[in-house]
Amino acid sequence: MTAIQSDPALVVCPRCVSVNRVPVRRLDQHPQCGRCKQPLFRGEPIVADSHAFARHVEAGSLPVLVDFWAPWCGPCRAMAPAFAAAARELEPGMRLLKIDTQAEEAVAARFAIRSIPTMILFANGHEIKRTAGAMDRQSIIAWADPNRPSS
DSSP states (O other): OOOOSSSSEEEEOTTTOOEEEEOGGGTTSOOBOTTTOOBSOOSSOEEOOHHHHHIIIIIOOSOEEEEEEOTTOHHHHHHHHHHHHHHHHHTTTSEEEEEETTTOHHHHHHTTOOSSSEEEEEETTEEEEEEESOOOHHHHHHHHOTTSOOO
């Protein structure tokens, strides 16, 4: 699992985007949001707008893997199930977000997204690495978290 830089971890709620402090040892014990009482991890990517994106990347302490995609993009739609499957395996050590580049043009422009799908891995508020092109589940996991064996 990718290292989390703080204990407690700062976990942004996928529903209300409030920041929750969760002891790292309890991340896999189905923690709930202190504000809205919803699960902090759902085992699926979060469809994020620009506000939610900023909260997860800048306020949370989990690494964030973002899939920049568009609804008209065939390879993006083909990769969606693999990205969802990767979320089930990479959570709770990593947060996975989906940004619709058509709906969130400013975010796409800020990160100079030129082709889709593009995945960017963020840690501590900074871009760590990026790749373009569709991948299968195992490749997403291996690329996002090289220290974790994929099945």
